[in-house]
Amino acid sequence: MSTQKPALRLEGILKTFPGVRALDNVSFSVIPGEVHALMGENGAGKSTLMKVLGGLYQPDDGQIIIDEQPVVMTSPLQAKSKGIVFIHQELSLAEELTVAENIYLGELPHKSFGRVDWKKLHAQTDSILQRLKVGFNAKTRVGELSIANQQMVEIARALTVEAKAVIFDEPTASLTDAEKVVLFDVITDLKSHGVGIIYISHRMEEIFKITDRISVLRDGQYRGTLNTAETTDDEITQLMIGRKLDLSRNASHHEVGDVALEVRELSCGALFKNIDFEVRRGEVVGFYGLVGAGRTEIAETLFGLREPTAGQIYLDGAEVTIHSPADAIAKGISLVPEDRKGQGLVLGMNCRDNMTLPQVEGLKFGPFVAETDEVAIFDKYKERLDIRTPGWKQTVGNLSGGNQQKIVIAKWLSMHPSILIVDEPTRGIDVGSKSEIHNLIRELASQGYAVIVISSEMPEVLHVSDRIIAMYSGEIMRTFTSDEVTEDNLIQAISGITSNRAA
Incomplete structure (x- = not known):
């Protein structure tokens, strides 16, 4: 692979903004048929580099070279015409249009007199969707799809052109485990057709599973490229942030205070039912489960975004009724949502x-x-x-x-809350900032806050939580202390294998 000529190269890219040098003489290349990870902390320059490649930014110096020919990218449309396809982390779909209209937006097939060839459009779209093994069709309105399925529509866009390079920006952030498998199969298929893949992700397990090489940026500068099979996550982390991280389990045994929040038999239609738990001051309680387990819906109910259909909520021992976020805020409950943007x-x-x-x-x-x-x-x-x-x-x-x-x-x-709920606190955040957020959560608990952390990442809930509540299909399957939890019994609980509700 190393003897092949790159599908594209960026050489000596320099980009400055007022007061900030975002990219400082950065070079990067991707070879046909490889998956090349681009890694770095948030703010390291990854997004800026890709925006230069996509024509959104013009570099102050340096070159973009495709098929050994220098090009000047002036717009995303030109980048696409050159075979450079982006799949963005942030969705850019028109929810009122169908899947087919979104995938071929601006490029709808036409018949005579400018009429849209709907039959051809739907056939082309369904062919792509079959390749992705999704459960919806060309005529489905995008607004009816889950966030995960909307992400699959974004991915489908990449399969409509003869791509030289496809850039995936945190593509699995909203995907279930089953959908990740399909995505990785798509990437393998693109590789087999000689397409170069640029893969931007903060998830180390994905990087080591599917990539061939890893390039690292730090503070706008290129720090090196390593063969994935010949490196370790510690080596990559040190390149990214210049220091080692503490990613061990939470082993703190500080004293916790009185019960701040108590939930009894709380239900919300078919979303979750008969939920019982409590959170004490100075304690971090983690909620862990698969997509659709009901974790976020519980948080939204506590914050007044959903009306419960049964059950009671107690704050400092007194029963309360929460009809709106204003009620929740007035009672000292705050919610950091999953979708921060x-x-x-x-x-x-x-x-x-x-x-x-x-x-x-x-x-x-x-x-x-x-x-x-x-x-x-x-x-x-x-x-x-x-x-x-x-x-x-x-x-x-x-x-x-x-x-x-x-x-x-x-x-x-x-707002000086007594209860802080944090939903997916480090989604789309680099490993260095992730460590800072984890330390912040632990510090807030030590200051007397009652903290609920909802996360889809097992290392995260293990690292920050004093207790972990495992959910499956809208129910609490088991509650673990940090001393008794293991990866095996946690996986069993969120898979519905056990219903042993340990206190």
């Missing part, structure tokens, strides 16, 4: 305004917002959470994923 942030707004948004009414002086109070809140939590941004005026959409997550957490901490 869609539900947790206003991406076009600055850092300060995002952080103070839920309490802006309380910061008013007459008809005006007290800006000095807002800035004081921002400064306090910027320092407390080590949020890396030039200042409060920075647009949140320009921050790395880890720092965006810290803004969301800071927004709710500034």
